[in-house]
Amino acid sequence: MKVSDLAALPIAAGAALRQRRFFHPVGVLANGTIERMSPPGEGLPVESGTILGRISKAVGTPGSLPDAAGLAWRMPPSPFAATPWDLLLATAGFGSSALLPNRVALRPVTSWSEAWYSSLLPLRYEDDLWWIRARLTIPVSGSGLSLQAVHEHINGDGLHFDVEQACGNGEFEPLATLRLTEVVPLAQQAEHDVAFDPVRHSAPEVRVWPEWLRNFRESAYRSSREGRDAEG
Structure with missing residues (x-):
């Protein structure tokens, strides 16, 4: 057994006990676009199209x-890919700064x-390291971090x-506009427990970096899926 597999065993146990994700156990699954x-060929190979997205709370x-x-969010596979492409972001300490510590520091809100x-980790593509960040353009009404408010907002506006x-330590520039427009019915969510995994599901030549941490994340996501018997 590899060290990364051994380190991920508690995650499998935790997911089995919860019968749901070990990380981000509660969330809202939605369809969108x-x-x-960004101009074609500049930066990461994100293409326009339909997506499946999820808003979640890390601890629950x-x-x-x-x-x-x-x-x-999950994007359909490109013509040269065997799998879809999953991107996972979590709240980080950006504020008004885009310095490296603010890209990697997980932050409660x-x-x-x-x-x-923030992607928290960079993606290696064409010999460069790329970071991704995102922010709501229209505020969610109500106070606090309520998933019910997210549910109602998606099915409303x-x-x-x-x-x-x-790229690297460079400035952030526009990449895409993402919209979640329709919550997936609970019955359908229960039937198909979608397991977002940025290691197994990626675009050609795009890899989570650094490699050693990529291996741990691969084991962790696999353990979480196996612990709750989820789909890949």
């Missing part, structure tokens, strides 16, 4: 209590509207995010 804003605190928040979402990318 992504529209590329009840009601509107603060938590770290998550934003994940008290409302959806104040949240900056929808949730709209500006998604940006940065």
